[in-house]
Amino acid sequence: MMQLWDLKTNASATLPKTGQTSKAGEKFQTLGTISPQSCTKEALERAHNLTKLAVRGQLACLLDGRSFDNMQKLERLVSLNLQNDIYVNPASRRQLRGLPPSFKFPPNLKRLTLSHTCLDWSNMSILELLENLEVLKLKDKAFMxxxxxxxxxxxxxxxxxxxxxxxxxxxxxxxxxxxxxxxxxxxxxxxxxxxxxxxxxxxxxxxxxxxxxxxxxxxxxxxxxxxxxxxxxxxxxxxxxxxxxxxxxx
Structure with a gap:
């Protein structure tokens, strides 16, 4: 499926690993919903034409580590949807420690949706710095x-x-x-x-x-x-x- 532009799934999908010389995913413009573990440096560098991305799962492994650094390379991305996994026990593990610095977000991001992240409102100061943000959806306990x-x-x-x-x-x-x-x-x-x-x-x-x-x-x-x-x-x-x-x- 080398010519595939759009991939949409209801469940969180894990992308298969591909070789370094593979061109799979280069033409993707819409990708969702994928797991946080799929947001690797190799995958996002290859999918440099992405305009829409949705990620669902335990977002702590994406937001708290270096994986989110790869997002800033998605210069064409305008829409990002981040859904935290609510089926995590204990419940305290659902709350994220915070958001990455604003400069790590895609530079041309216009639409951002957050769900079940249970973030403190102080983190809104980071979103204020997203210069191109036009649509912000805080759904289902995104901020508490x-x-x-x-x-x-x-x-x-x-x-x-x-x-x-x-x-x-x-x-x-x-x-x-x-x-x-x-x-x-x-x-x-x-x-x-x-x-x-x-x-x-x-x-x-x-x-x-x-x-x-x-x-x-x-x-x-x-x-x-x-x-x-x-x-x-x-x-x-x-x-x-x-x-x-x-x-x-x-």
Whole structure:
């Protein structure tokens, strides 16, 4: 299958070892889902045309060691999906110690998805430094902890999804998300409020909430602030949209 461009599997696949002179995988553009053990220097150097990569398994062996160094060589990669193995005992082994430095990530990465990594929110300071990041999906306990205080700026981020987390307090403003267009909060049932300062994010046009009842009041305040801005600027282009599920009875 020397001409194969795309490989997609539901389960985590382990790539077969090939000889140094082999050209197998050189034309791959989409590869997923593969095991962390398959992210070897030889495999990723050969698959230099990759644009999309999904990895699933015990990510500690990928993120904590030198294996992740190979990612920075994927100059064409724009989409990376990292799913940690949740069937690990004891549960403490599921939590990763941290993320690699930002310079080890693919240099042109635009879309990043993390799942079940149970990272501390302090690691978001690393993702802030990914200069081309436009889409960030934090799914199923990707980050855990009561407080996230945003320190830097997500300069190009347009879409942010936070799902199934125990986040209680979130401190941020429009300054931190200058290009954010859409925010999704799913199963954030402990989050007290969405930062009101996000109303100042000039490009924010959509807020989607699902099972985040405590934060509904703050979402409505953001909606009201956006409506006032539209009236003052006499602009109805796009229009801010707020979606709440379950629907508010009021």
């Amino acid at each position: 902890g009561a407080c996230w205080e945003v320190a830097g700026r997500f300069r190009r981020l347009k879409f942010l999804h936070i799902g199934r987390t125990d986040l209680v307090t979130w401190v941020a403003s429009g300054y931190h998300f200058p290009r954010l267009r859409r925010l999704e909060l799913h199963s954030c049932d402990e989050l007290i409020e969405i930062p009101i300062g996000l109303a100042d994010a000039p490009n924010l046009l959509a807020l989607d909430m699902c099972y985040a009842e405590l934060a509904v009041a703050s979402a409505k305040k953001i909606q009201e602030a956006k409506q006032r801005m539209e009236e003052e600027q006499k602009s109805k282009v796009g229009g801010f949209k707020l979606s709440i599920f379950p629907a508010d009875e009021e």
